[in-house]
Amino acid sequence: MSEVSTVSVARPRSNRAVIITTAICVALLLALGTWQVFRLQWKQQLIESREAALTANPVTMADIEAGIEHGYDVDFLKVRMTGEYRHDATRYVYRPRGKRPGVQVITPFIDRTGFVVLTDRGFIDEAQIGSAQGMRLPEGEITITGITRNRAGDRNLFSPEPDLARNVWYWYDLPAIAASLPEDVSADVAGQPPITASVFVQAEPGTEPGEEKSPEPEDLKVELPNNHLQYALTWYYLALVLMVMSWLFIRRRRREGGAGGSRA
Numbered sequence: 001m002s003e004v005s006t007v008s009v010a011r012p013r014s015n016r017a018v019i020i021t022t023a024i025c026v027a028l029l030l031a032l033g034t035w036q037v038f039r040l041q042w043k044q045q046l047i048e049s050r051e052a053a054l055t056a057n058p059v060t061m062a063d064i065e066a067g068i069e070h071g072y073d074v075d076f077l078k079v080r081m082t083g084e085y086r087h088d089a090t091r092y093v094y095r096p097r098g099k100r101p102g103v104q105v106i107t108p109f110i111d112r113t114g115f116v117v118l119t120d121r122g123f124i125d126e127a128q129i130g131s132a133q134g135m136r137l138p139e140g141e142i143t144i145t146g147i148t149r150n151r152a153g154d155r156n157l158f159s160p161e162p163d164l165a166r167n168v169w170y171w172y173d174l175p176a177i178a179a180s181l182p183e184d185v186s187a188d189v190a191g192q193p194p195i196t197a198s199v200f201v202q203a204e205p206g207t208e209p210g211e212e213k214s215p216e217p218e219d220l221k222v223e224l225p226n227n228h229l230q231y232a233l234t235w236y237y238l239a240l241v242l243m244v245m246s247w248l249f250i251r252r253r254r255r256e257g258g259a260g261g262s263r264a
Helices: 016-055 061-069 174-179 228-261
Strands: 078-085 091-094 102-111 115-125 142-149 200-203
Touching (some): 016 228, 061 078, 078 115, 115 142
Parallel strands (some): 115 200
Antiparallel strands (some): 078 102, 078 142, 102 115, 142 200
16 A cells, blocks of 8 residues: 655745835835935024024014014014113013023013013023112113014923912913013003014123123024934834845745745
């Protein structure tokens, strides 16, 4: 009697699902990397425009407000104002410097062109809130320069409500700070009640007269993080890794399928 040997043939397993899933994931990773490249170009242009603004000729608050009406981005533009401070209406925004708890001094500046401009004059320690000792308090009409700042995005979910007893805010809430000002701040300027400017102005160091060190103005410099190149390379690298891993996986399955089919 002759024995009939049975040969089991393994059915090759389809790699279609692996290929489709890999293609979708790689396409998504490449799209994310390309998006970061566009973000990189945008950020570089923004940094260049802000650096150029620091050396540009200053404009007036009227120019800034006209730009807002026409839809232009007026953040970080150099501006010159002539008028006087209302130190009695000073407000504060809590903003520590490193390990020093303190606030930014926000004083309304009555620009003679007809605007009340909330001006960020610099930093003081928290203990100096409400004190005139050692403070720079220029009186009368002066001319100052600064940079316009749109601070609307500074608020987060953890920002506390303002401490109205001390006139301290915990983010740059321009409408609320403006609403808290005394009514006589809106006294006539050039025959008309002044308009509250739509942006803050960060005072340039050395622009105010006076020898006192406080408030300590911030340096006017561009500090925008630009990590988009690293992000783009990371997404592209992940796409490459995924393609290599999928190729190795498919090759191993084919080898195992071929070996299984040759066994008796």
